Amino acid sequence: MEKIFLGKQPILDRNKNLVAFELLFRTNETAETADFDDDLSATANVIVNAYGNLGIQNVLGQQRGFINVNKEFIMSDVIGLLPNKHVVLEIDSSKQLDNELIAQCAELKKAGHQFALDGVVSLNEDLQRILPVINIIKIDVSNLAEKELVNLVNHFKRWPVLLLAEKVETHELANQCMELGFEMFQGYFYAKPEKISGKRADPAKLSLLKLLTLVMSDSDIEEIDKEFKRQPGLSYNLMRMVNSVACGLPQKVNSIKQSIMLLGRKQLQRWIQLLLYTTESSSNSDSMANALLKTAAARGKLMELIATVERPHDKNHQERAFMVGILSLLDTVLGIDMQQIINKLGIPEDMSQALLSREGRLGQELKLIEANETGEVTIIRSLLKELGFLDLGELTNLELEALGWVNRIGEATN
Incomplete structure (x- = not known):
């Protein structure tokens, strides 16, 4: 074909x-x-x-x-x-x-x-x-x-x-x-949404960042449950989301603990990362229409898919790639310096290098995705050559898969 x-x-x-x-x-x-x-x-x-x-x-x-x-x-x-x-x-x-x-x-x-x-x-x-x-x-x-x-x-x-x-x-x-x-x-x-400025970190975002830290550091479910209960809106969103994706269950999910157990830590972590990009607007507009959220979600998924091609059996590498993509715009959203976010979340060295200076393997892949977002074909081709395991056609197919995933998430969270 x-x-x-x-x-x-x-x-x-x-x-x-x-x-x-x-x-x-x-x-x-x-x-x-x-x-x-x-x-x-x-x-x-x-x-x-x-x-x-x-x-x-x-x-x-x-x-x-x-x-x-x-x-x-x-x-x-x-x-x-x-x-x-x-x-x-x-x-x-x-x-x-x-x-x-x-x-x-x-x-x-x-x-x-x-x-x-x-x-x-x-x-x-x-x-x-x-x-x-x-x-x-x-x-x-x-x-x-x-x-x-x-x-x-x-x-x-x-x-x-x-x-x-x-x-x-x-x-x-x-x-x-x-x-x-x-x-x-x-x-x-x-x-290049990292240039959009003027955002200030608000309490709800900081609470989400605290939650993300708890989940990433394998804290007890009780501790995560307590933090959720300090944010009733988040608790409602979590249960609504779990109920919408778990429609085969015999009964509705009605507790935070139950939601966390059903969702699992990895999926909970991803959901919190995506929530960090949602707007505080009181309008009923689709939160997935927010450009930063859509870009961050697509980056995360595309990073994961590229990492899967590179190391098909290394789930840990794929998960780290997803996190780098998702977190790459978080400084813009929170109005906090990226170094502070890295310190707060205790992010490993290779991910820190990628996020701060686009260095290392994950940094190269993030740089590739950023060039792809803006259609800089010469840079795209140069980076693909350096990476050595992907061509432009394969990148496009992965991008389409990532976009499809982002759009499905948008539909599920409406």
């Missing part, structure tokens, strides 16, 4: 909730560079194969997917295979936008398809003509002077379009785009 390769980058709303991914499909021939959309026929073939072979629900979960398309793809029958509610078709604003393309987009829009105009940096006649069929304008904010950006935003605000700021790479630029009224955001500032 032909190999399919996948890259993805998160798209967030004004509250930093994950609302979509830009999907970067690529083949062996195009995977050496970050621009995966030059080979026109390959783009169409890969998208079709991706939907057929990868299972788009594994990739996207409940989120929408932005997919780069070219004129050849838009004019072909293949476009009918894409579910219009799940996918936004991205058109490159730097390419020629002729009458034939615009007419076809207008027909597709009537059929329910949505279009985004990608890489917008200025206004020209072509852009003006295609605007009536566009739903989302993606403005490349990386190299625009403040006045140019303000003028562009003011122009597009006269149209019924959503504005998405792409290539947002600094805190200052993110704040500027928020002030200008952008509705969606994409870029390394968000795709």
